[in-house]
Amino acid sequence: MTTYIIRRLLYTIxxxxxxxxxxFILFNLVGGDPAIExxxxxxxxxxxxxxxxEYGLDKPLFFSWDSQFINHFKNALTFHFGRARDRELIxxxxxxxxxxxLSLTVPMxxxxxxxxxxxxxxxxxxxxxxxxxLIVILCVAGMSLPYLSFILxxxxxxxxxxGWFPVFFSPDLVTAEYIALPVxxxxxxxxxxxxxxxxxxxxxxxxxDYVRTAFAKGLSTKRVLFKHVLKNxxxxxxxxxxxxxxFLFLGSLLLERFFGIPGLGYLMVEAIGSRDYFVINAMTxxxxxxxxxxxxxxDICYVLVDPRVSFD
Amino acid sequence: xxxxATVPSLQAQKGRSxxxxxxxxxRRHRLAMLCFLIIVLYLSLAGFTYxxxxxxxxxxxVKWSEEVGESYQRPTMKHPFGTDIFGQSVxxxxxxxxKTSITVALCASLISLAIGVPLGAVAGYFGGIIDEVVVWVxxxxxxxxYILLILAFAVVLQDKTFLGVKITGISTVYLAIGLxxxxxxxxxxxxxxxxxxxxxxxxxxxxxxxxxPAIIFRHLLPNxxxxxxxxxxxxxxxxxxxxxxxxxxxxxxxxxxxxGAMINDARIELSRGVWWQMTAATIAIFFLSxxxxxxxxxxxxxxxxxxxxx
Numbered sequence: 001m002t003t004y005i006i007r008r009l010l011y012t013i014x015x016x017x018x019x020x021x022x023x024f025i026l027f028n029l030v031g032g033d034p035a036i037e038x039x040x041x042x043x044x045x046x047x048x049x050x051x052x053x054e055y056g057l058d059k060p061l062f063f064s065w066d067s068q069f070i071n072h073f074k075n076a077l078t079f080h081f082g083r084a085r086d087r088e089l090i091x092x093x094x095x096x097x098x099x100x101x102l103s104l105t106v107p108m109x110x111x112x113x114x115x116x117x118x119x120x121x122x123x124x125x126x127x128x129x130x131x132x133x134l135i136v137i138l139c140v141a142g143m144s145l146p147y148l149s150f151i152l153x154x155x156x157x158x159x160x161x162x163g164w165f166p167v168f169f170s171p172d173l174v175t176a177e178y179i180a181l182p183v184x185x186x187x188x189x190x191x192x193x194x195x196x197x198x199x200x201x202x203x204x205x206x207x208x209d210y211v212r213t214a215f216a217k218g219l220s221t222k223r224v225l226f227k228h229v230l231k232n233x234x235x236x237x238x239x240x241x242x243x244x245x246x247f248l249f250l251g252s253l254l255l256e257r258f259f260g261i262p263g264l265g266y267l268m269v270e271a272i273g274s275r276d277y278f279v280i281n282a283m284t285x286x287x288x289x290x291x292x293x294x295x296x297x298x299d300i301c302y303v304l305v306d307p308r309v310s311f312d
Numbered sequence: 313x314x315x316x317a318t319v320p321s322l323q324a325q326k327g328r329s330x331x332x333x334x335x336x337x338x339r340r341h342r343l344a345m346l347c348f349l350i351i352v353l354y355l356s357l358a359g360f361t362y363x364x365x366x367x368x369x370x371x372x373x374v375k376w377s378e379e380v381g382e383s384y385q386r387p388t389m390k391h392p393f394g395t396d397i398f399g400q401s402v403x404x405x406x407x408x409x410x411k412t413s414i415t416v417a418l419c420a421s422l423i424s425l426a427i428g429v430p431l432g433a434v435a436g437y438f439g440g441i442i443d444e445v446v447v448w449v450x451x452x453x454x455x456x457x458y459i460l461l462i463l464a465f466a467v468v469l470q471d472k473t474f475l476g477v478k479i480t481g482i483s484t485v486y487l488a489i490g491l492x493x494x495x496x497x498x499x500x501x502x503x504x505x506x507x508x509x510x511x512x513x514x515x516x517x518x519x520x521x522x523x524x525p526a527i528i529f530r531h532l533l534p535n536x537x538x539x540x541x542x543x544x545x546x547x548x549x550x551x552x553x554x555x556x557x558x559x560x561x562x563x564x565x566x567x568x569x570x571x572g573a574m575i576n577d578a579r580i581e582l583s584r585g586v587w588w589q590m591t592a593a594t595i596a597i598f599f600l601s602x603x604x605x606x607x608x609x610x611x612x613x614x615x616x617x618x619x620x621x622x
Binding site for chain 2: 014015018019021022023026027030031032140141143144145146147148149152153155156160245253254258268269272273275277280281283284287288291292295
């Protein structure tokens with residue numbers, strides 16, 4: 001197993017290299033030099049030069065040991081992201097935002113998986129009935145509504161009109177209070193697509209011979225669903241769960257923006273507003289590294305749940 | 313007449329192609345045909361808006377900026393969706409928004425197909441180092457969360473000038489979406505080409521001296537074209553939703569109405585009880601997405617039943 005993990009880790013090197021190359025092309029070559037914009041309208045040449053020196057933009061792009069290209073890689077691999085436009089250390093900003101973001105996305109993630117997998121088992125149980133058709137229609141309808149509408153209407157009705165939840169984040173609220181509504185909205189908004197996917201997975205398994213055998217030997221439907229179908233459906237479920245992680249990021253980005261939660265999504269929206277390439281660059285890199293790590297975890301999970309997949 | 317008697321027997325011998333077969337199956341699906349009608353309606357609305365703008369027709373859609381009443385007027389018979397802060401008709405803005413959204417989704421699709429399809433086909437056909445480079449590029453792109461990637465591209469491309477063309481507003485949106493979303497189709501086409509390049513018809517083409525580009529573009533791609541169509545119709549929804557989010561974040565169209573910009577306005581309006589702008593934009597997006605979702609699924613089922621599980 002160790003050799004397998006090492007081999008998979010080696011495989012991630014070109015990916016991380018590619019991500020860094022892409023962010024360099026985007027932010028340093030295409031994005032260009034933000035110094036003039038940062039210095040403001042009435043800046044002297046000295047101020048602009050100072051800003052350039054501060055952010056290392058005065059160095060040559062390539063062909064030097066101290067070039068922007070080499071520094072880009074060096075800084076990213078050592079996780080030194082320097083300062084944002086407002087002179088605060090990007091690492092501090094990210095560490096500060098990680099807490100609120102995690103407290104929002106972790107319950108959302110587990111809630112989504114638990115609810116959609118268990119509902120899909122219920123739907124698989126109801127297959128072919130009128131309820132099944134109704135649920136599928138509702139799923140497609142839910143997928144067709146824009147994410148923003150879920151958030152805006154949810155916030156307006158549940159928090160503002162009925163007053164069941166606080167409308168905005170405020171520092172004196174307990175975490176559970178201010179994340180409750182965003183988590184619910186996040187789960188409901190993603191339910192349509194997830195449920196439809198898991199339903200297909202479960203129904204595919206229901207067609208298999210081993211399910212027919214299990215029914216034939218007189219097992220109850222409950223036992224077949226939970227003991228046999230769920231176990232065999234684990235591989236596509238794990239794949240889908242990992243694929244859902246990037247979408248969680250979108251959810252937290254918009255939800256944090258609307259509910260004023262000072263997390264990473266909020267940081268990102270702010271950075272877009274002020275065109276802070278430094279912060280966007282750091283966020284892109286970190287999320288790509290996280291994604292690569294999650295992928296590795298998935299591959300290990302495959303081996304754990306499915307004995308047919310081997311470490312070779 | 314003798315002619316009519318011979319025609320059916322000739323047709324029976326000819327057999328049906330994949331396409332006629334697929335279209336025939338699709339025609340039987342009544343809900344899918346209804347959805348197709350809705351999609352055509354949206355498309356013709358967008359096309360009509362273009363024509364009206366070019367030829368300066370005197371129709372209400374292009375006069376969205378006109379002040380038709382007081383600020384924040386409730387929905388009435390005359391203005392079914394009320395008015396916005398400037399007293400502009402929300403209905404006209406919603407109809408105009410169809411043009412913005414459909415332009416973005418079409419251009420983004422064309423860009424992503426123009427990159428993804430040839431790249432996937434070439435990688436699959438030649439294999440070796442070319443394949444490895446293409447796979448490396450798309451693995452890199454797909455390891456960055458999709459929305460973050462689009463945002464990064466949009467922020468960098470906004471207000472930049474390339475080859476004398478300034479990228480602003482709507483073109484930022486479709487460039488950012490198009491340049492980042494070709495990975496899925498590239499992966500699919502590569503897989504299909506790898507599967508089919510050992511087929512007899514490819515072998516036959518090679519044996520009579522067909523060049524590699526001719527084999528790829530004349531023989532292989534037409535045979536995987538239904539995958540392109542299916543992917544196109546299913547991805548369209550995603551592009552429309554992405555446009556809404558980008559416009560909402562201030563990276564999209566700024567001077568003309570778009571559904572995303574309308575939702576962004578609604579963020580402040582809702583707390584004042586102004587719900588009609590938000591509702592109008594939601595309804596417009598909902599019906600287009602619903603029609604595209606159902607039609608895309610039906611299209612996939614009738615053109616390629618093997619893909620059904622996904």
